[in-house]
Amino acid sequence: MNKTIAAISTGQAPGGIGVIRVSGPEAFSICERVFRPKLGRKLSEMSGYTAALGEVWSGTKLDDCVALVFRGPKSYTGEDVVELSCHGGLYVTRQVLAEVLKCGAAPAGPGEFTKRAFFNGKLDLAQAESVMEIISAQGRNSMLAAQAAGSGMLSKRIVNISERLEGLAAHLAAWSDFPEEVDLIDIGEVAISLGICKEELSQLLKGFDQGKIFREGLRTVITGRPNVGKSTLMNLLAGRERSIVTPYPGTTRDVVEELVSLAGVPLMLADTAGLRHTEDPVECIGVESARRCLKNAELVLAVFDWSNELMEEDFKLIESIRELPVIAIVNKCDLEQRIDLDFIVSNFRYYVTISASRNIGFDSLELAFNKFIGAENFDAGQAELFTERQRAAALAAKSAVEQGREAIKQGLTLDAVTVCIEDALNALFQLTGRRVSDEIIDQVFERFCVGK
Ligand code: GDP
Ligand code: ZN
Numbered sequence: 001m002n003k004t005i006a007a008i009s010t011g012q013a014p015g016g017i018g019v020i021r022v023s024g025p026e027a028f029s030i031c032e033r034v035f036r037p038k039l040g041r042k043l044s045e046m047s048g049y050t051a052a053l054g055e056v057w058s059g060t061k062l063d064d065c066v067a068l069v070f071r072g073p074k075s076y077t078g079e080d081v082v083e084l085s086c087h088g089g090l091y092v093t094r095q096v097l098a099e100v101l102k103c104g105a106a107p108a109g110p111g112e113f114t115k116r117a118f119f120n121g122k123l124d125l126a127q128a129e130s131v132m133e134i135i136s137a138q139g140r141n142s143m144l145a146a147q148a149a150g151s152g153m154l155s156k157r158i159v160n161i162s163e164r165l166e167g168l169a170a171h172l173a174a175w176s177d178f179p180e181e182v183d184l185i186d187i188g189e190v191a192i193s194l195g196i197c198k199e200e201l202s203q204l205l206k207g208f209d210q211g212k213i214f215r216e217g218l219r220t221v222i223t224g225r226p227n228v229g230k231s232t233l234m235n236l237l238a239g240r241e242r243s244i245v246t247p248y249p250g251t252t253r254d255v256v257e258e259l260v261s262l263a264g265v266p267l268m269l270a271d272t273a274g275l276r277h278t279e280d281p282v283e284c285i286g287v288e289s290a291r292r293c294l295k296n297a298e299l300v301l302a303v304f305d306w307s308n309e310l311m312e313e314d315f316k317l318i319e320s321i322r323e324l325p326v327i328a329i330v331n332k333c334d335l336e337q338r339i340d341l342d343f344i345v346s347n348f349r350y351y352v353t354i355s356a357s358r359n360i361g362f363d364s365l366e367l368a369f370n371k372f373i374g375a376e377n378f379d380a381g382q383a384e385l386f387t388e389r390q391r392a393a394a395l396a397a398k399s400a401v402e403q404g405r406e407a408i409k410q411g412l413t414l415d416a417v418t419v420c421i422e423d424a425l426n427a428l429f430q431l432t433g434r435r436v437s438d439e440i441i442d443q444v445f446e447r448f449c450v451g452k
Pocket of ligand 1: 227
């Protein structure tokens with residue numbers, strides 16, 4: 001913690017601006033050795049939250065640079081921080097970082113800036129985890145949930161539970177030490193209070209399961225016979241949140257996937273969707289791959305043509321996907337109806353009529369999708385648990401609370417109940433980091449990227 005650390009904070013791809021962040025007791029003096037301000041004012045003499053224009057030098061000029069000064073404790077890490085904003089090329093930023101390291105800074109490990117913020121009391125462990133969650137969020141809902149956690153709402157929910165338990169524990173302890181002086185405990189009330197804790201923990205755990213869909217998305221396949229409008233639907237889905245549409249290599253060699261978003265949920269669309277504009281997926285990726293793709297899908301978007309009678313191929317498709325998680329999409333509703341809609345309705349629980357090319361009915365697609373994932377009641381603004389670590393801690397707390405209730409039911413001693421409450425508290429303190437081992441802290445920050 002006494003070392004001054006530095007890293008490139010702007011990622012591993014070239015961009016307009018690259019930021020080298022330096023944090024620690026020597027941040028100002030180290031940066032003064034590499035940064036030459038235009039107006040001659042020294043960084044160490046600048047007040048917090050101010051900027052200076054200048055150049056970064058390493059024998060010769062490396063780059064133009066704006067230096068931002070933050071004075072601890074009013075900084076992200078709680079320490080003195082300088083952020084050097086240069087041109088965002090990989091070579092340039094690496095050269096600047098190398099110079100900063102040469103002048104005495106140590107390279108920052110993954111998440112080390114945030115780790116320091118945690119140790120300096122700027123945020124608790126659940127808030128620290130939300131930082132990475134915001135960075136990796138791929139849709140509106142996962143971002144909102146991560147932000148709610150980052151603002152401390154998740155911690156507040158947990159603290160509410162732990163305060164209730166602490167109150168119980170204190171009362172029980174006082175009673176066992178001074179039975180004459182403390183009011184007799186109404187054991188029924190202890191049981192009720194534990195019941196409330198259990199209910200709140202259950203709510204938190206339920207939120208984890210729903211939030212998972214928003215964070216991790218659904219493996220999705222678009223299928224349907226040629227010409228029903230699969231590609232058009234793809235483009236529509238892709239176009240709505242274009243910024244996150246990135247082609248990426250799929251899990252298997254012969255399947256390419258694309259990331260789009262529907263109602264805030266990332267969908268990993270597989271190649272059978274006609275991404276390669278091959279209209280026969282079976283021919284394109286092989287019977288086995290196509291079958292595997294469908295079988296592994298967490299969502300199948302089956303497209304049919306409103307303006308045509310159902311054909312042999314449609315019937316075959318319906319037969320093969322009947323048991324799968326399907327939303328049937330009847331497309332081209334702008335044209336005259338020829339399809340036997342009743343047949344679709346009788347085969348699929350979720351269905352919508354849309355026109356992909358005219359962009360009609362997208363609302364009902366979102367509605368059907370929300371029903372499909374059971375998210376009609378999901379409130380993304382409500383902070384939920386979002387890491388496996390948090391989930392495990394909450395589960396442990398819940399089971400300890402349940403054991404406490406069980407102990408009361410069986411008429412065990414109050415000491416036995418106290419032990420259960422202590423166990424639950426320990427689990428909750430691990431969640432927020434109030435009482436947590438170095439090992440767990442290391443595990444949390446290992447997941448971070450360097451520079452955050
Ligand atoms: P795919 O073979 O399933 O990928 O179908 P395409 O997306 O390539 O679409 C086939 C044809 O149907 C194209 O000419 C599209 O412009 C047209 N099309 C797609 N959606 C609609 C729609 O909603 N209404 C109408 N009228 N035409 C559509
Ligand atoms: Zn197509």
